[in-house]
Amino acid sequence: MRMSPAKRILLNLVAAVYVVILVFPVVFMFLNAIRSEGEIMSSPVGLPHVVTGENFREIFQESTFMANLRNSFAVSGLTVLLTILVTTPAGYAMSRFRFRGKRLFSTWLLATQAFPGIVMVLGVFMLFRTYGLLNSYLGLVIMHTSFSIPFSVWLLKGFFDRIPVALEEAAMIDGCGRAHALLRIVAPLAVPGLLGVGTFSFLLSWNEFFFALVINRADALFTLPVFLSRFLGVGGMVRWGPLCAAALLATVPALVLFMLGQRYLVSGLTGGAVK
């Protein structure tokens, strides 16, 4: 069944409009990052007359950007690691075992999606103060992990469900323990699922703002979203050049990872976590 030419042109036109609308702010961000402040002020829309690295030099040398970038990488990286370590066995147990309270456990995990941050933040704040986790990587890492756990468990459960049980049984008959079987047989087969979880938890942690804002309150400990939001608050006038440079650098890692991992993330989301 082929479309008429007019319909085909219309279809491609609609697609083009969507692409333009969904991409143009990123183009502005890029262009402003390599233009001078003066140029941005005089013509808000325009190609750079002179390409300059001044904005980048400024954020690297005159702000805490480097430290914040390091923080973001540390927090996101550790969140990915912890999420995978914690949710792999949990997803496996959800897929393979029947146990009392399983339905309740699932319900709880799913219900956490709806918990407003404001209800949690005070309890977390006090808990972290008691255990010295305020103003530390570790506190934020645990926090972000707790956000990524529910989705990740579901995503991995979906993946494990599709791996035949017979493989582990064979290994276990040969004397392999269950934890061993998970590590040696099931986990390698679930690598696409683990990549999906990794992408998901990295993006979640890299982009998370509210708790990063509340938990870590020293300039040197901010993650990039908090750094960026502070940038805006200083003084009345927004300095778009350096801001766009910083925003661009904050976007690139997320974008690259997303491009690499979206296949796994999407198949994980559509395969089990959301259905």
Added chain:
Amino acid sequence: MGGSSPIPAACLSEQRRRFYGPVVRSEESVGNCPMSAAPCSRVSEGRRALPFLVPTILIMGAINLYPFINGMIRSLHSFRILSQDFVYSGLRNFRLLFQDELFWHAFGNSMTWVATCVSAQFVLAMILAMVLNSRELRARRVVRTLVLIPWAMPPVVVALMWRYVLADNGPMNLFLSMLGIGSPPSWLLDPQVALWACILVTVWMNIPFMTVMLLAGLQSVEPSLYEAAAIDGANFLQSTFRITLPVIKKVALVVITLMSIWTFNMFDVVYVLTNGGPGNASLTLPLFAYQNAFFYYQMGYAAAVGILMMACLLVLIFFYIRQVLE
């Protein structure tokens, strides 16, 4: 579940135990107990499942359940700044909230915000998903990748970029005046428009996620259905409403529910874009709660707002859980 071995060894050992009395279960026999074995006692399976679940339960218990219960309790307390302590005040916070005009204003904004955001997202994402699903689309891979970009961007960056785009003399108004619209609105500074600007940006940001989910639904529709409908003379609208929508109904409902929950609780975009302003024109509930907690030190009051938000979401979350667990 569903093991394939006809006689699960775990059950054999269970029987043996019944015959010969209790035996000390060695670590090994626990590890070797094969899968499945539906008839096995649930208790023993639970015992074997537990070690796998402990890390998750610990983290979620400490960082999720405990703070949540703590928050519920706080909502029944008032924070006294002078003595820096919480005193039990019963339902006072809730009583005050119901009399607080600003709360009702934020509540109304939140309702407008969720309803508009989610319905606009759904319609726009549905159109995009159908376009992406068409075989007639040129450069399909490139288009599919490009339209996902907003999904990967940090929401704070999204809001910052749109602050630039929507500035009074920014690209958006330049574009509008090019189209001949004489006096384009002052998007972020006009109280009449600010909330709608926030909605616009949020819709932009969330289209990709919704599109991907709907596209997955569309891809599960049998092409032969459309062919049969075409032979019977159905037009585009008819096959959309009679075939496409019924098939993707479940996916669509779950995604809409989830999106409504997330949008209702969303904080970052409004915070960076307008911070609830000008005045309180674009104040939504999460912002209202945040301001109470961190500027006025009304922690108990803020927690009460959170609890009411949770109550608003109760129906949605029940529906979501039922759909996912079937």
